Amino acid sequence: MNQAIIFTDNEEWDPIRNAVVCTALANGFQVHCCISSEVIKARFGFAELPEQFIELFRQYRWDLEDEFEQMILNAEFDSDGWVII
Template sequence: MNQSIIFTDNEEWDPIRNAVICSALVNGFQVHCCIQGKVINARFGFAERPEQFIELFRQYRWDLEDEFEQMILNEEFDNDGWVVI
């Protein structure tokens, strides 16, 4: 784990992005991350309601944080500055 990247436990469902969003502190700066609902369903099982998507996110949090971390280190940001799986 990279100590300059710290993930917070503030995940929530974003109905506009149709994704679970979370954030990380990277060298003191906040970076927004999200995994789209369709990706959650493809990888981890079927969810329909926001609380189901969040529960699947929580079950696989460590793997997702590792993936987000690698994307941050590789500077794989979208046009809005988000890291999106």
């Protein structure tokens, strides 16, 4: 684990993005990350309700954080500065 990137346990459902969002601290800066409901369903199985998407996120948290971390290290940000899977 890269100690320069730390993920907080504050995941939540974003109805506008239709995604689970979380926050990382990278070298002291806050980075917003999200994974869309479509990707969660495709990778991890059935979900319909926000609570189900959050539960699947929590089950696969370590893998997702590893993926977000690589994207942060590679500076794969969208135009708003978010890291999106």
